Amino acid sequence: MPRLREGFEAMVQSGGFVLGPVVEKFERDLAAYCGVAHAVGMSSGTDALLAALMAFGIGAGDEVITSPFTFFATVGSIARVGARPVFVDIDPTTFNLDAALVARAVTSRTKSIMPVHLFGQTADMTPIMDLARRRNIVVIEDAAQAIGAEDTARRAGSIGDVGCLSFYPSKNLSCMGDGGGCTTNDTDLAERLRVLRNHGQKPTYHHGMIGGNFRLDAFQAMVLGVKLPHLEGWTADRRRHAERYRQRLSRLSLTLPTESPGKRHVYNQFTVRVPGGRRDALREHLTQSGIGSQVYYPKPMHLQPCFAELGYKRGDFPVAEATAEQVVSLPIFPEMTADQQDEVIAALERFFA
């Protein structure tokens, strides 16, 4: 807290509230943490995705392959630039894109693949990157839930052509409002992202591109800069809680999340599958026991009314559809005490007894 107070006072003294040196310092630290050459602060994870698509000139007539089982922003950003979201089904164990199905969905119009590292574990990036390189397709990682996740020693956001992060309060590294960022090793791309986030102007009042206001403000960057050094510790705590859940819940009729070989899962969520149509009853029982839970996500994107014109229907992605009916995310956060976790475990044991 003293560091937050000091940072706040210094920022007020400086009078610089949008972009500026505090944001630049955080961008350098973030790039180092993610293992990339450049990080570009953005106003949100959603705007990071939008700016990334714009920076590659993706738009009308282009197809972007992504998951139907994600937060709306992934797909919303594709539609907002005028491109067509092309869905493929997910892997039932990881909740992430099924790489074999991605390969089959590629057409001559495929401009990008947007894998989502859902719940804190990276998608199957090795085959996705191999395919993308062979077919000259850009990979935009939606790493909003996965800062610090690793895939064969590569950090989330450093594997594709660009990574998109969110610092929304529910994410593993969060600010006190909205914030986001793009990560990349491509110096030209980083420059385009910096120009795009400020209305496409460079120099000032000369607009070579049509951008937007996707700027990160100094207050959020200050908060993020104070918190970033703690992220590894918080990630270790999340992983410890996940391991304890796994040990203690292994005999219940739940499917627990797993860590795939070569990966480091950062457990933004600890999401279990409840078979037999009992998910909603379980949630009700947890609520009665004073335990919060959440369903991420109850309706897959191909069934959302706003995407009806894409022409998808129920039955197109059976794994995503079944998953949306079975999943529930249990409480997990770094500061969770053993007593708090025991309460959750006891409530689950009572339900299944």
Ligand SMILES: *Cc1c(COP(=O)(O)O)cnc(C)c1O
């Ligand atoms: C949170 C999130 C976003 C959007 O981030 P915001 O900062 O809330 O705009 C995008 N994709 C996924 C998968 C997310 O979880």
